[in-house]
Amino acid sequence: MTTIGIIGAGEVGSHLARAAIANGYQIVIANSRGPETLKGLIDELGPSACAATAADAAAAGDFVVVAVPLKRVNDLPAEAFAGKIVLDTNNYMIWRDGHFSSIDSGEKTVHELRQEHLPTSKVVKAFTHIQAPRILTWGKPSGSPGRLALSASSNFPEAVELVTRLYDQFGFDTVDNSPLKESWRSASGQPAWKQERQTRHELTANLVRARPIILS
Numbered sequence: 001m002t003t004i005g006i007i008g009a010g011e012v013g014s015h016l017a018r019a020a021i022a023n024g025y026q027i028v029i030a031n032s033r034g035p036e037t038l039k040g041l042i043d044e045l046g047p048s049a050c051a052a053t054a055a056d057a058a059a060a061g062d063f064v065v066v067a068v069p070l071k072r073v074n075d076l077p078a079e080a081f082a083g084k085i086v087l088d089t090n091n092y093m094i095w096r097d098g099h100f101s102s103i104d105s106g107e108k109t110v111h112e113l114r115q116e117h118l119p120t121s122k123v124v125k126a127f128t129h130i131q132a133p134r135i136l137t138w139g140k141p142s143g144s145p146g147r148l149a150l151s152a153s154s155n156f157p158e159a160v161e162l163v164t165r166l167y168d169q170f171g172f173d174t175v176d177n178s179p180l181k182e183s184w185r186s187a188s189g190q191p192a193w194k195q196e197r198q199t200r201h202e203l204t205a206n207l208v209r210a211r212p213i214i215l216s
Contacts, residue, residue, distance in 0.1 A: 001026050005061025007054050007076065009038055012089050013067035015132035017041075021048045022136075023169045030057040032068075055080040063162060064121075065089060069097050070110055074117040082120040085159045087166075089127045090114065091188055094215075104215035111153065111183045124154035125183045126163045129193050138197070139171015149173035149200040151192065151207065153183035173200045177207050185210035 004020050006013045009031040017027045027049040031038060035051035042051050058064050058080035065087045066076070092103055092110040102108040115123040127135065130150060140147045150172045152163040157178075164174040177185055186192040190213075191206035198206060 002062050003028060003060055005057040005059070005064040006030070006067060007057060007064065008067030008089075009041055010067065011132045012127065013065065014041060015135050016065055016067065016089070016127065017045055017049060019135050019170050021045055028052050028057040028060040030054040058084070063087065066114070069093070070100075070114055070117070072098075072100070076117060078118050078120065081118050084121050085156070085162050086114075086118055086121045086123045087126040087163060088114045088123050091128050093188065099215075106184075106212050106214050109180060109183045109187075112180045115155065115180055122154065122156040122159045123180065124152055124156070124159035124163050125177075125180065125186070126150070126152050126166075129186050131196075135170060141171065142168055146199060147171070147173055148197055149175050149203045151175045151177040151186045151203060153177045153180050153186070155179045175200055175203045175207065184212065187213075189213055 003026040006017055006027060006029040009029050013029060017029055020027055029049060030052050035053060038051035042049050055077040058077060063085040064081055067089045069090050088111050090110060103110055111123060111125045138148055150167055152160045152174055154160050160176050160178055167174045185207045190210040192203055195206055
């Protein structure tokens with residue numbers, strides 16, 4: 001049985017854990033306050049979940065979800081992520097994260113910076129333009145009319161392939177928006193971000209319509 005390590009137990013991390021368990025995955029989840037503070041969530045998730053430190057959750061996962069913001073100085077135990085596919089669900093939010101000059105200037109995307117923080121991992125942007133609770137309610141079986149789509153961006157095709165399989169299990173189609181330098185196209189303020197429900201055709205068109213937002 002596949003195990004997913006999840007770093008971050010807030011809205012995104014906890015809803016992804018629920019969706020993953022509903023699809024037969026084991027979960028090892030961590031937060032910044034310690035495993036003992038996650039007892040209520042683990043009790044809710046049931047026997048397919050356990051709490052751990054960030055390093056242990058990353059090490060335990062066949063792949064890892066990072067559901068926490070990027071920090072200026074890497075606060076993730078990069079060695080525990082070595083060789084693994086890492087799903088980065090983070091969005092760059094200045095009000096929360098402060099300014100990153102390389103992102104503001106358009107030089108790099110927040111997900112390229114995550115890849116730099118985890119140089120021996122294979123980072124893929126995923127689940128960034130859907131509100132977390134809707135992951136559990138908006139999915140439809142493959143081939144359903146009007147099935148919604150989500151984007152994925154990575155420098156590694158195998159990472160996009162993994163996310164494509166996971167999206168499909170959760171009930172969504174995939175639009176490949178690779179590499180990571182193109183991941184800004186689904187960022188905050190772009191058409192793909194503003195549209196809540198998008199089929200594969202609509203999402204593809206919205207990604208094409210994106211225009212760079214330069215802040216500095």
